[in-house]
Amino acid sequence: MRIGCVKEIKKQEYRVGMTPDNAGSYVNAGHEVYVESGLGVGSGFPDSEYEEAGARIMGTAKEVWDISEMMVKVKEPLPEEYPLFHEGLILYTYLHLAADKPLTEALLESGVKGVAYETLMERDKSLPLLAPMSQIAGRLSVQEGAKYLEKMYGGEGVLLAGVPGTPKADIVIIGGGSVGTNACKIAAGMGANVTIMDVNTQRLQYLDDIFGARIQTLVSNDRNIEKALRNADLVIGCVLIPGKAAPKVIKKKYLQQMKKGAVIVDVAVDQGGCCETTKMTYHNDPIYTVDSVVHYCVGNMPGAVPRTSTIALTNATLRYGLEIAKNGLEEACRENEVIYSAVNTYQGKVTYQNVALSLGMEYTDIKSLCMNPGR
Numbered sequence: 001m002r003i004g005c006v007k008e009i010k011k012q013e014y015r016v017g018m019t020p021d022n023a024g025s026y027v028n029a030g031h032e033v034y035v036e037s038g039l040g041v042g043s044g045f046p047d048s049e050y051e052e053a054g055a056r057i058m059g060t061a062k063e064v065w066d067i068s069e070m071m072v073k074v075k076e077p078l079p080e081e082y083p084l085f086h087e088g089l090i091l092y093t094y095l096h097l098a099a100d101k102p103l104t105e106a107l108l109e110s111g112v113k114g115v116a117y118e119t120l121m122e123r124d125k126s127l128p129l130l131a132p133m134s135q136i137a138g139r140l141s142v143q144e145g146a147k148y149l150e151k152m153y154g155g156e157g158v159l160l161a162g163v164p165g166t167p168k169a170d171i172v173i174i175g176g177g178s179v180g181t182n183a184c185k186i187a188a189g190m191g192a193n194v195t196i197m198d199v200n201t202q203r204l205q206y207l208d209d210i211f212g213a214r215i216q217t218l219v220s221n222d223r224n225i226e227k228a229l230r231n232a233d234l235v236i237g238c239v240l241i242p243g244k245a246a247p248k249v250i251k252k253k254y255l256q257q258m259k260k261g262a263v264i265v266d267v268a269v270d271q272g273g274c275c276e277t278t279k280m281t282y283h284n285d286p287i288y289t290v291d292s293v294v295h296y297c298v299g300n301m302p303g304a305v306p307r308t309s310t311i312a313l314t315n316a317t318l319r320y321g322l323e324i325a326k327n328g329l330e331e332a333c334r335e336n337e338v339i340y341s342a343v344n345t346y347q348g349k350v351t352y353q354n355v356a357l358s359l360g361m362e363y364t365d366i367k368s369l370c371m372n373p374g375r
């Protein structure tokens with residue numbers, strides 16, 4: 001198969017979909033790899049390393065898009081990239097379609113097979129292609145929150161750990177999955193008072209087992225969230241229902257009861273955000289304030305640490321990428337049924353139920369289409 005990888009064009013996004021080692025693995029498996037010149041520079045991988053691995057360097061992104069049967073990326077394509085889509089292309093990347101109707105329509109119109117990292121679900125219900133970036137975003141969320149609590153950014157002027165004789169900061173984490181657990185690890189490690197909430201009580205039990213008395217677990221519901229937010233210095237929003245637009249668990253009306261200069265980090269912004277006042281921000285201008293509460297809503301947080309993130313992401317994506325490249329998407333799905341769960345668009349249809357529900361579009365079962373690939 002001809003496999004391509006292009007530079008990301010989202011603002012200040014330096015991660016890439018393929019390391020030189022990955023390129024070598026695809027080449028060794030008999031595939032042709034085409035990469036845009038300068039692809040890995042932002043993550044510390046020069047062209048020479050891709051060439052040594054057997055990849056061919058192309059002068060422009062368009063050349064790579066045009067020649068590729070499978071495109072391996074990081075972020076959801078931006079409108080400038082839509083004209084480069086072509087029928088039958090396998091697009092293997094984050095898509096977050098529930099929050100992006102124009103991208104969904106562009107994928108459907110062009111007949112691209114959209115394979116979304118964030119919905120690939122293993123048999124044990126884990127999300128192996130989302131988890132590595134969630135681990136990074138979770139750890140970063142506390143670091144970023146700590147920074148924007150500083151007075152010069154509009155924050156309250158509170159140090160997370162405090163010092164002897166002063167109160168520690170109160171951190172409220174809503175969503176106890178990969179992001180939440182990693183945020184909890186850093187927040188508890190820094191000595192803050194941590195409360196973590198989830199709707200899944202088994203998850204709360206697990207968090208209680210691993211963190212013990214260092215944290216408070218609470219069932220997530222409107223009343224508990226409203227009460228906890230009143231005392232919070234830093235709130236980290238990281239709920240997820242795979243494929244669906246994020247539930248708005250932080251209502252605008254709660255903001256008026258919060259401390260002035262408190263900070264909300266809405267990590268779930270890529271799925272539309274879990275706070276009613278969230279709007280997407282970028283690394284170059286990451287915060288804004290509503291009702292005296294600072295909001296940080298960057299949709300590609302791991303892009304801030306691209307070297308670590310590129311390696312962590314591609315460690316996870318390579319395995320399924322090789323499976324898809326070996327026999328094509330349809331056969332890969334039949335051989336390893338978990339890959340079906342990543343297919344969000346196929347032959348002009350939305351094939352992931354929660355995406356269809358969130359966008360009010362028609363859903364078609366991928367299995368009914370993949371069994372008849374020629375239809």
Ligand SMILES: NC(=O)C1=CN([C@@H]2O[C@H](COP(=O)(O)OP(=O)(O)OC[C@H]3O[C@@H](n4cnc5c(N)ncnc54)[C@H](O)[C@@H]3O)[C@@H](O)[C@H]2O)C=CC1
Nearest residue numbers: 133134137175177178179198199220239240268299300301
């Ligand atoms: N902004 C960024 O740069 C990044 C954003 N993310 C996003 O962060 C979000 C969380 O990802 P993960 O932690 O990997 O997901 P996950 O699936 O591991 O955890 C999500 C948790 O939210 C819980 N949940 C669902 N509804 C809830 C509610 N109403 N109240 C409280 N908890 C609820 C679930 O039970 C689950 O435990 C996703 O939207 C993901 O795409 C992930 C990485 C980077």
Ligand SMILES: CC(=O)C(=O)O
Nearest residue numbers: 094133270299300302
């Ligand atoms: C999960 C995601 O969209 C990101 O890491 O940018």
